[in-house]
Amino acid sequence: MKCNTIIFDLDGTLLNTLEDLMDSVNYALSQYGMPKRELEEIRHFVGNGVERLMELSVPDGKNNPVFQEAFACFKEHYLIHCNDKTGPYPHIMELLEALHDKGYNMAIVSNKYMNAVKELNELYFSRFIKVAIGESAGIRKKPAPDTVEEAIRQLGVSKDSCVYVGDSEVDHMTAVNSGLRCISCLWGFRTKEELIKAGAGNNIFVTDPMQILEVIQEEEL
Incomplete structure (x- = not known):
């Protein structure tokens, strides 16, 4: 079936959110006397949701006795500051x-918590994208297929008409688990080498967003 629906990841795909995530992580860490993290560390930590981001950022992770307090501090700070330095990638x-x-048809599925996903979609993409799904109770986060399946349900489309676009190994596995074809973008948080090492070598790789339009218009996709 010809593609008529694109399901996008958010962070690293549509929006460059890395510096705001780093600033909120480091704010929370500083409140509890923990060492700050560098941008390259944060780049490798993102992709599995903000709890995992904080688990990797806090020394000893969830075994740290103040982990939950630091995580709550991060969430409170990020909800206020999630758009300080964030913006869409070029094109x-x-x-x-x-x-x-x-x-x-277009949708967003993200491992970012729901309130932030809704807020960022409203700020940037709501003219084009009406379905935006983030992490919430009762629905498994990526790479489980749940958020993708919910987006397909809300859009009222056939899975056979969908393609998934993301930037990470989590996105690759989400597409696999959802039974969707995957386009991997190389302007985000992972390199082509990292993606190939993670098993995404058969995906379609794009280096500019406008290539996505070219790809999905080809009959074989």
Whole structure:
């Protein structure tokens, strides 16, 4: 079936959120006398949700006696500051407008917690994307297929018409677990070498958002 629906990851795919995530992590760490993390460390820590991000950032992770307090501090800070330095990657807005004009369905699925996903979608993409799903109680986060399946249900489309777009090994496995074809973007939080090492070598790799439009218009996809 010809592709008519694109399901996007958020962080590292549509939005460059890395510096805001780092700032909130480091704010929380500093409140509890813990050493701050560098941007390259945060880049490797993201992808599995903010609890996992904090688990990797806090010394001794969840075994640290103040982990839950630091995690709560991070969430409180990030909800206020999630848009200080965040913004769409170059050509993302042009891509979404072109897809919208051509009648494609679009959704966001993210391991970021739901409130932040809704807020960022409203700020940037709500003209084009009406379905945006984040981490919440009762639905497993990626790489489980649950959020993707919920997006497909809300859109009212066939799985056979969908393609998944993301930037990480978590996104690759989400697509596999969901039975979707996967486009891996290389402007995000992982390199092509890292993705291939994670088993994503058969994915379609793109280096500019507008290539996504070219790819999905090809008959073989």
